[in-house]
Amino acid sequence: MVEGTGRGRRADAVRNRQLALQAATALLAEPGGTLTVEAIARKAGLGAATVVRAFGGKEALLDAAVASLLAPVVDRAERLLEQVGPERALRTFLVELIAFQSAHHSISDQLEGMETPATAALRRQLVSAVEEMIVGARRDGAIRTDLEPAALVTLVGRTAFAIAQARPASEEIVHAYLTVLMDGLRPQSPGPGSKEGPRSQHTP
Amino acid sequence: MVEGTGRGRRADAVRNRQLALQAATALLAEPGGTLTVEAIARKAGLGAATVVRAFGGKEALLDAAVASLLAPVVDRAERLLEQVGPERALRTFLVELIAFQSAHHSISDQLEGMETPATAALRRQLVSAVEEMIVGARRDGAIRTDLEPAALVTLVGRTAFAIAQARPASEEIVHAYLTVLMDGLRPQSPGPGSKEGPRSQHTP
Amino acid sequence: MVEGTGRGRRADAVRNRQLALQAATALLAEPGGTLTVEAIARKAGLGAATVVRAFGGKEALLDAAVASLLAPVVDRAERLLEQVGPERALRTFLVELIAFQSAHHSISDQLEGMETPATAALRRQLVSAVEEMIVGARRDGAIRTDLEPAALVTLVGRTAFAIAQARPASEEIVHAYLTVLMDGLRPQSPGPGSKEGPRSQHTP
Amino acid sequence: MVEGTGRGRRADAVRNRQLALQAATALLAEPGGTLTVEAIARKAGLGAATVVRAFGGKEALLDAAVASLLAPVVDRAERLLEQVGPERALRTFLVELIAFQSAHHSISDQLEGMETPATAALRRQLVSAVEEMIVGARRDGAIRTDLEPAALVTLVGRTAFAIAQARPASEEIVHAYLTVLMDGLRPQSPGPGSKEGPRSQHTP
DNA sequence: AATGAATGAGGGTTCATTCAT
DNA sequence: GATGAATGAACCCTCATTCAT
Known part of the structure; x- marks a missing residue:
């Protein structure tokens, strides 16, 4: 929760990258995980386009x-x-x-x-x-x-x-x-x- | 058209099952094999619908x-x-x-x-x-x-x-x-x- | 309209190809035509996947x-x-x-x-x-x-x-x-x- | 933060409009120019939202x-x-x-x-x-x-x-x-x- | 006021399944 | 009964616009 370091939006972007990453790793952990971009995005609470943009492709x-x-x-x-x-x-x-x-x-x-x-x-x-x-x-x-x-x-x-x-x-x-x-x-x-x-x- | 035996249809069905099976196993062997129904059917020399019908689903x-x-x-x-x-x-x-x-x-x-x-x-x-x-x-x-x-x-x-x-x-x-x-x-x-x-x- | 030449389904496929082509040319004629695959398909009364499959890409x-x-x-x-x-x-x-x-x-x-x-x-x-x-x-x-x-x-x-x-x-x-x-x-x-x-x- | 004149903001806005315009015209000149809002913004050294806001739409x-x-x-x-x-x-x-x-x-x-x-x-x-x-x-x-x-x-x-x-x-x-x-x-x-x-x- | 990031809408494409012949 | 063609669903990706900072 220590986010208020000052830099305007970068912090959020980093957090969302982390969220997407965590979601992906979580699905990587599930045996029958779906591993579609949309599933990852949903799990991360983000839009599908966001995770694509954040990484530049699946x-x-x-x-x-x-x-x-x-x-x-x-x-x-x-x-x-x-x-x-x-x-x-x-x-x-x-x-x-x-x-x-x-x-x-x-x-x-x-x-x-x-x-x-x-x-x-x-x-x-x-x-x-x-x-x-x-x-x-x-x-x-x-x-x-x-x-x-x-x-x-x-x-x-x-x-x-x-x-x-x-x-x-x-x-x-x-x-x-x-x-x-x-x-x-x-x-x-x-x-x-x-x-x-x-x-x-x-x-x- | 020379089916002869009267159980011709059944015989054909059995043959097609075999063909589809062989095609599927062949594709299973290829490292980068395409394993789509259509690819299997093509390899078997059959129609896509035939292989689905013969087994009831992929x-x-x-x-x-x-x-x-x-x-x-x-x-x-x-x-x-x-x-x-x-x-x-x-x-x-x-x-x-x-x-x-x-x-x-x-x-x-x-x-x-x-x-x-x-x-x-x-x-x-x-x-x-x-x-x-x-x-x-x-x-x-x-x-x-x-x-x-x-x-x-x-x-x-x-x-x-x-x-x-x-x-x-x-x-x-x-x-x-x-x-x-x-x-x-x-x-x-x-x-x-x-x-x-x-x-x-x-x-x- | 002389289609009843006998060959089972090929005739339909050809007809649909023509339909898709006509739809495409029709949209080509409209000044502000949309020229998306789906628009062409809709105009042709076909599914979008059909016109793609019929030609192999937009x-x-x-x-x-x-x-x-x-x-x-x-x-x-x-x-x-x-x-x-x-x-x-x-x-x-x-x-x-x-x-x-x-x-x-x-x-x-x-x-x-x-x-x-x-x-x-x-x-x-x-x-x-x-x-x-x-x-x-x-x-x-x-x-x-x-x-x-x-x-x-x-x-x-x-x-x-x-x-x-x-x-x-x-x-x-x-x-x-x-x-x-x-x-x-x-x-x-x-x-x-x-x-x-x-x-x-x-x-x- | 050294804006000085008091009309600084307005001056900035005008400058940004010019920058966006120049970028857009430059892209208009390139044969294979990308003409997306983001490309224009990047060329102008501005944010995408800025160029949209400056004109009210693409x-x-x-x-x-x-x-x-x-x-x-x-x-x-x-x-x-x-x-x-x-x-x-x-x-x-x-x-x-x-x-x-x-x-x-x-x-x-x-x-x-x-x-x-x-x-x-x-x-x-x-x-x-x-x-x-x-x-x-x-x-x-x-x-x-x-x-x-x-x-x-x-x-x-x-x-x-x-x-x-x-x-x-x-x-x-x-x-x-x-x-x-x-x-x-x-x-x-x-x-x-x-x-x-x-x-x-x-x-x- | 400016902006990087978020996103919903929409595009093309693939595929297992269904259907008409 | 076999089949080529049709299709809806799903996938990945792009982009103009909107929003929170």
Whole structure:
């Protein structure tokens, strides 16, 4: 409510941009969200033309919305890298990423094929951060070396998004995912002579 | 005009259903496929009204198309269960599932939120089969017991679909996925006392 | 009205295309015609989507409408060239062109900058025909030789369209135009020594 | 806030009107000019609401803009009448009119059907001036008497506008136009007995 | 009084469905 | 029964005008 900074109308415009953005992200969170310009405008309490004008087209609006959701995630990833070791950073990041995504169900569908500037840039940053985590953890001996980091980045990214989309968002599934993933990523000690021979042989 | 058999009309109807189905599945496979009724009809060499009439609406058509794609997958899963051990069945099934999905890119997008009868039923069957695999493998000691089978089923299903959607479909990523997943699913031997304590502790 | 040729629905489609075309040309004739797709559709007694679908876009619709109006004019020009001498052809053609245009007021505005295929092609044909008339008349000694035929073609074309647009369409103005133009186009005999010196000196 | 004079506001309003007018006339000159209120305002360095408010609507703005362009033309016509003989006045005026129009391409499109007060009044003045030129020239024996002055006024006005609109603005075409027009307007000496009989017979 | 922003009306286009042939 | 065509609803976008600051 601290708006009376003085500048005449700019404040309102900024507020409405925020409103539109919030409405868009809210619809991005609903599983069956409509994501039409009019639906967003209605939810924001604005006219349809207003949100179009504020962003310059639907694509730009969605770009901004997705980016505004993604930005703190990226930020968090980069901060984690500075604060804790790479393995712990990866684990923590995944927990938070999934929690975040669970609250914004449609975002993955939108992210697919989104080549709009802000989103694409953030995605690149995100990939970089995760790659750094994985490379670092690998260097620390916490992640297996028989798989390429690049592949693991894609693997982690795609599966995390997929898990986050599960409905209903189950703590149990998230726990299972993290457990299986982190254990599977570890350097594998050759197990006690099993009937099936050494682990991890897939020749499709 | 040479219909001959007297059930000619019925035979035609069946043939047209097949044509429409094939066209829909073909479009489902193309990454940028247009999935409009008219596009499907054109591909099928039929009129738009015919394909609608044959299924009673676009939703029913897509239901049938997805189901027709899913059916052999389910079939394969159930057959594998009868023929090989559950762990091997799971592994093999995943390989094939991903390969199948990679060849039908749009299907996952469609599967999301599809509660149409045929597809939903098949999905239930698929879940059952995978559950059986997991329960069996767990009984055999090939899968860890600290995670609930139901959660693992969801986990496996969602991540497999996610990996299959990767573009470009990379052998390397699929391999990494299968390796990490199968290793992560195994009963974990307690590692040598690490600083971080025993494995698989996530306190989000 | 001879439509009952047998082919099921094509006949109706053709009829509706004609209806849309007629509606468009009718609006093209009205000075303040609205020329929106919906106005055309309403006038034709059709849905807006129908006329769009029938032509593939508003531009194509206007192209077809203008072309359908222009085609008989071009045809007439070419026929005249075969039947009468070039000077008489030019004169007759202009009379008819203006009469035609007077009945379709908006067409000139549309012709400006129309680079759609059918219209552009017809315009080229029209220019060719008029050029042939002028070149022929010049060869016959009926048109002055101190001005380039190409310039005269443009001159005749633009002014004829302009005269046709006069409201109200006055016979008197058309007559004055034709008289002045044709006389001005003739080889000019040096008049009796006037105060102002020889004719036709413009040095802007 | 340093307004000083007390009539500052009014002075500002006048200045803004001028700015808007200049912007509008500048846009009127550009062939592909956008002519939206916002474009005009941007070019004028003003707010959109300001230019609307200053004129009371877009139509009034265009009226004023066109009028401001037309006014000097009318002025020039009336001045020429006072300074040189009517025939010379007509010729000179046409040269200048065409040059002026060529520099303001969009104006003719706007003039069509403009019945807004300022423009209409100026047009009437312009018609009067040209009529005076023609009547005067006719009295001087420089213009043929077999055509009504009123018709010639319309004829000259429409065709001049049409020629001015030619793209690209060609000196050659303008020259051809003036030559043909002025020669055609002259009293016609009966030609030597031609096969086609006396000149200027049009039987449409 | 000036203005940036808001907006309602309207434009063209697409598409699943319906209809007449 | 099959079909090409018709269509109403919905979508995104533009613009002249209005309003709150």
